[in-house]
Amino acid sequence: MDPFTDTSTLPLSIAQVEPDAVGAPDGTAGHDAAAGAGSSVLHEQLLVAVVTRAGEVEAAEWALDQAKTARDTQVKAALEAGIPADTVERAAAGHTGA
Incomplete structure (x- = not known):
């Protein structure tokens, strides 16, 4: 199985946020974001996306730690x-030696 190396695709939790609705770095709203309630909804959506992504990262780190512990x-x-150590090393690297 090949490792996942596509870094050009955003994680789903972040990609679901409308990119046009995000405000500019200087604090001005994007052209789809309305002032007041619309801005509040946008901020809530962004916060939910960030918290979701943080949870996904924590879960992935936990799974990796569990896999490393099992391997060790x-x-x-x-x-x-x-x-023999060389046989164990090949097996740990995923090689069958055939």
Whole structure:
């Protein structure tokens, strides 16, 4: 399985925000954002998107930590079972040696 390397696509939680509705860096509203309630709704949508993305990142980090722990446990068990280190190293790298 090839790693996911497409960095040009925004995460869904961020991509769902209308890019034209985002205000300019100087604080002026975008052409689709209305003052007052419209701006408040936009800020709420952006906050929800950021919080959602932060949760996604935390979940991914947790899953990665779990996978690393499982890998380390398997490597330790294999070495303690007397399997040669080079065989364990190839297996950990995903090579079958065939």
